[in-house]
Amino acid sequence: MIRSELIQKAAEENPHLTLRDVERVVNTIFEEIVDAMCQGNRVELRGFGAFSVKKRDARQGRNPRTGEAVQVEEKHVPFFKAGKLLRDRLNGE
Structure with missing residues (x-):
């Protein structure tokens, strides 16, 4: 949707x-x-789930094309954890 x-x-x-x-x-x-x-902040919608932000530390990565080492900067990524009611409904319970 x-x-x-x-x-x-x-x-x-x-x-x-x-x-x-x-x-x-x-x-x-x-x-x-x-x-x-x-x-x-964390946003919780009871029965649906919770949205939060996770921090990913800087790390050493590799360019898949060349194999060259590259520095990947620290970043913040969105994270969603489904609530119990949503999980139960998806599993037909």
């Missing part, structure tokens, strides 16, 4: 809201999740 499909589905289930209002709500939710993660 892509963002536009999510917006369309939410608009269908909430006929009292305009498509523009639903789009604004969805975009606001995503922006708040991104903003919280940029500040290093």
Whole structure:
């Protein structure tokens, strides 16, 4: 499912809201999740899962084409851990 499909589905289930209002709500939710993660905070949606940021230390890597050693800088990556209800539902429980 892509963002536009999510917006369309939410608009269908909430006929009292305009498509523009639903789009604004969805975009606001995503922006708040991104903003919280940029500040290093964890975002937990009970039953769905938790979004967090993991730090990857700098390391020595290899260029796969040449085999030459390259320095890979430290970076932060998004991480998602599914909640129990989501895992159970995916496994048919």
